[in-house]
Amino acid sequence: MLKLGLPSKGRLMEQSFDWFAGRGIRLSRSGSDREYAARAEGVEGLSLVLLSAGEIPRELAAGRIHLGVTGSDLIREKLAGWRSDVVELAPMGFGHADLVLAVPACWRDCETLDDFASIARDFRAAHGFRLRIATKYHRLVRAFLSEHEVADYQLVDSQGATEGTVANLTAEAIADITSTGETLRANHLKILPDAVIHESQATLVANRRAVETGATAELAAHLGLPPHVA
Amino acid sequence: MIPRTAKSAVGRRILDAFRAAGAVEVAPDILLPADTLLDLYGEDIRARAYLTTDPIRGEVALRPDFTVPVVEMHMAQGAEPARYCYLGEVFRKQDHGDTRPAHPRDNEYLQAGFELFSRAPDADAEVFALFHGILAPCRLSATMGDMDLLLDAVAGLPLSAPRRALLAHHIWRPGRFERLLDRFSAVEPPRHFAINGAPWTGLRSEAEMEARISRLEAGAEGPPLDPAWRTRLHRLFSVAGPAPTALDELRILADHIPAIAEAVERLSARLNAIAARGIDPAAIRFDASHGRHTMEYYDGMTFSFTAEGRPDWPPVASGGRYDALTRVLGQGEAIPAVGGIIRPGLVAELECAPC
Numbered sequence: 001m002l003k004l005g006l007p008s009k010g011r012l013m014e015q016s017f018d019w020f021a022g023r024g025i026r027l028s029r030s031g032s033d034r035e036y037a038a039r040a041e042g043v044e045g046l047s048l049v050l051l052s053a054g055e056i057p058r059e060l061a062a063g064r065i066h067l068g069v070t071g072s073d074l075i076r077e078k079l080a081g082w083r084s085d086v087v088e089l090a091p092m093g094f095g096h097a098d099l100v101l102a103v104p105a106c107w108r109d110c111e112t113l114d115d116f117a118s119i120a121r122d123f124r125a126a127h128g129f130r131l132r133i134a135t136k137y138h139r140l141v142r143a144f145l146s147e148h149e150v151a152d153y154q155l156v157d158s159q160g161a162t163e164g165t166v167a168n169l170t171a172e173a174i175a176d177i178t179s180t181g182e183t184l185r186a187n188h189l190k191i192l193p194d195a196v197i198h199e200s201q202a203t204l205v206a207n208r209r210a211v212e213t214g215a216t217a218e219l220a221a222h223l224g225l226p227p228h229v230a
Numbered sequence: 231m232i233p234r235t236a237k238s239a240v241g242r243r244i245l246d247a248f249r250a251a252g253a254v255e256v257a258p259d260i261l262l263p264a265d266t267l268l269d270l271y272g273e274d275i276r277a278r279a280y281l282t283t284d285p286i287r288g289e290v291a292l293r294p295d296f297t298v299p300v301v302e303m304h305m306a307q308g309a310e311p312a313r314y315c316y317l318g319e320v321f322r323k324q325d326h327g328d329t330r331p332a333h334p335r336d337n338e339y340l341q342a343g344f345e346l347f348s349r350a351p352d353a354d355a356e357v358f359a360l361f362h363g364i365l366a367p368c369r370l371s372a373t374m375g376d377m378d379l380l381l382d383a384v385a386g387l388p389l390s391a392p393r394r395a396l397l398a399h400h401i402w403r404p405g406r407f408e409r410l411l412d413r414f415s416a417v418e419p420p421r422h423f424a425i426n427g428a429p430w431t432g433l434r435s436e437a438e439m440e441a442r443i444s445r446l447e448a449g450a451e452g453p454p455l456d457p458a459w460r461t462r463l464h465r466l467f468s469v470a471g472p473a474p475t476a477l478d479e480l481r482i483l484a485d486h487i488p489a490i491a492e493a494v495e496r497l498s499a500r501l502n503a504i505a506a507r508g509i510d511p512a513a514i515r516f517d518a519s520h521g522r523h524t525m526e527y528y529d530g531m532t533f534s535f536t537a538e539g540r541p542d543w544p545p546v547a548s549g550g551r552y553d554a555l556t557r558v559l560g561q562g563e564a565i566p567a568v569g570g571i572i573r574p575g576l577v578a579e580l581e582c583a584p585c
Contacts, residue, residue, distance in 0.1 A: 081330030105428035106436075109443045117406065121399060122442060123434055130272060142273050143327065149403035151272055166432045188431045 001047050002215050004040070005059055005068035008050035012202060015094040016069045023223045043222055045215060054078070061085040066210035067219070073099055073177065073200035077137050087211045088203050090225050095202030097177045099137055101195035104166055105188050113148055113195045116173070120152040123172065134158035134171035137197070141175040144197040163187035232578045237340055241317045241574035244342040247364050248315035253344055256314045258299035264289035267298060270527065270558065280321050292321040297552065298559070300345050301567065305560045311348035317341070317574075335544065336575070345569030354531045354551060355503035357568050361535065361547055362509050364572065368582035370535040370546055372513065374473065375520025378493045378530045379480070383466055386489020387459055389414055390452055392445075402526045411463070415455045421446045462487050469518040473501055476516035500531065524548070527555040533570065537580060546580070547572040
């Protein structure tokens, strides 16, 4: 029996249902819509579990679920060495959101990541501490800035309302997920166009060991996905 | 698999050799305040060190290296010259990106180290020769670098002081350094920044921004760098080979980059002092860029000892001069300092009976 994990709430769940329905597999919640149980029809040997999108990467890596739908950002942020544990089977075309670096819109001298690096150095010299970037995507942001050789910054943890940290003077810049950029604009922040850290979307992901089983290959064929080369 | 006890035994033998060289053994804490390390190493340290929170002390780190606590201890109470040695575990996270390696590196391992705080001109040679002697039975390859050469070359460029400082700041970040060098070598049109109506937000002040804008809108101070300088710097960065041959090359280069002449003669004196301690300089590989790949705090000689047949290993021993670090930690007071560490665990695996 293959276990498929889907986000338990909101649009991501609805759109996942639609995506599978479009490929001949009808997924639905059983019982009331407060109950986290669900069933799959139209295919043999597939069971459905609903769980928090943020926990899906961990459950996939551990092999407690074999397939899952989650953001490609969460896979990379939550699983160190993710390619060793999981395989991305298909981007699903919804849940688009970009992890971006954003700075105050009033910084009219900050147009590129190079400007940002230079401002960070000046800031550190003027204030005696490293320029602070508020984020919850520590690993992705650090890897991106390290690859682009940006120094003189530090990350500060922000698990919510991240766009407000700049006005609250607890950070000078933020790195967060955005789809329309509206919240950023409302908080007088602007995106650095050459600092899009990751373009995320909902992705069908499989545990690496599960990919090698016949059951997964059959399901992939049913979904019309190209056979996966592990 | 070498048992931990065997690794400790090798570590104690190395420690004895350090003590015989006049060092006092010190035993810094394992839990270190994280803020000093974070300020020094930046975010890199969060990717590499284990950080945890103490309800009273705040953020603390499991000791990622000994240099910082030893320097702090010395700055607080030491008299010069001073020689310290230590043996203990360090802890390093190994977060490798997208794919985990088949043979991940150790998360905790022993370091045996020696640190020398001294103004004596042959301090570099003393430390290098000590490590060379201890490791001689292991038949390792010795590589030496010299950040002094590179930093002096940058300091001597015909550019404005802020531009030279910027290049020196990014010398450990090769891509950024090259981009800056390209920018400074071309005629740079002044930049113009559009006014926008966004309200001011955040801690960075409008005055800070205006200062940067007026700097950039004024364009370059002085003419662009003659492209010959970029070529000379690249030649300097790529000097590598047996130390005496490299020294000859550097002397020729010094005719074109006069700013490095003194550093070249200091290198020559260091190699002589090393030869006087019975080591053939021709057996040392000099790599001018060696220090660009090490921790940012080395600002003079750097060295490493690597095992030829183990390309996947980190250096068995490494070290260098870190005067700049003592300046940062000493709140204005600086003490010339040079030191290094040996990894007893790797020595034990080579089964080469050091000391």
